Amino acid sequence: MDPVQPATSAGLLVVPALVGCLVALTLGIYGRLHSPTGVAVDIAGFSSPGTVKAWLASAAVVFALVQVGSSLVMYGKVPWIAAPSWIGVLHRWSGRIAFILTVPVVVHCLYALGFQTYNVRVLVHSIAGCLFFGTFTVKMLSLTRRGMPGWVLPLLGGAVFALLVLLWFTSAFWFFSVFGFRR
Template sequence: MSDMNDTQVSRLPQRQNLAPLLVPLVVGGLVAVALGLYGRVHAPTGYAVGPAGFSGPLAMKSWLTTGAFLLALVQVFSALVMWGKIKMDVPWIGTLHRWSGRIAFVLTIPVAFHCLYALGAQFDVARVMVHSLLGCFFYGVFTAKMLALPRRGLPGWTLPLLGGLAFTALTGLWLTSSLWFFTTIGVKL
């Protein structure tokens, strides 16, 4: 017989079922590894891909990454409001969160395409190595977050953790690319 009464038993930490998180984490990990492998084995073309209106591919990548980073700040703010950490009565905050995330992600696609296709994953310069690894990690954790969103029964920390990791990775990407570009090359469109 146990010496604990029902009240004491109910206060014990409950075991959380992490099984629903397994598929998003495995698929996200596979995405990160696949991007890293592709970036390493693919022979970089050196061919610059960039939308019109920019002075060159580095400027395009810097400005699009800056836009994604600013929208990621909106993501953090809107998530804090949605989770009740910032008290605001804003009925459209969920819509703002979803659309700022969608647009931020879309802004990263031409950047990632150029990085992987034209440059590949590089490990000879510390800044570029960190940038390459963060890029793979970002897309892996983003994939895991998107796959975790519709799942029920996940621990309450899942989405804040995955969102925080995506934000951290994007911040690192911005620091190792856009900030470097703006402080080394200069602010150019």
């Protein structure tokens, strides 16, 4: 009788990937089936929900840039900078803050606007939003799994960052280009 073989290291990605797909699909289906309300998030001091979203998304991208930079330093990819003892804390907290900044934005997008397809920019934005939260879920679930291949977290982190930047370009950059920089 053969002993039970341990799961391959790449096989450890199966459950996180399935959960991430479920998250992305759920957001897309909810966004498409839900009747948009027009307004969901409005913060005092901002002229409109659009400005709130644009500025929160921009701040999230800034913190995501800190994530990328701190991960490069943490993993020795910037040879002229020795990783300080606090770099891991910076990395974790910049990621948490970036994610927290995206929550009111996605709530507004899903509740007030829904999954829209009326032009290419909006369709790309809707798809990227679902993929962002699905990929983020896969990354977070992969963090807790021992024996994961070394390429997994950099790949997932890069995908999360790329999707966030794509979301920013298809929303905040567009908003600032059309309406200007205002509060």
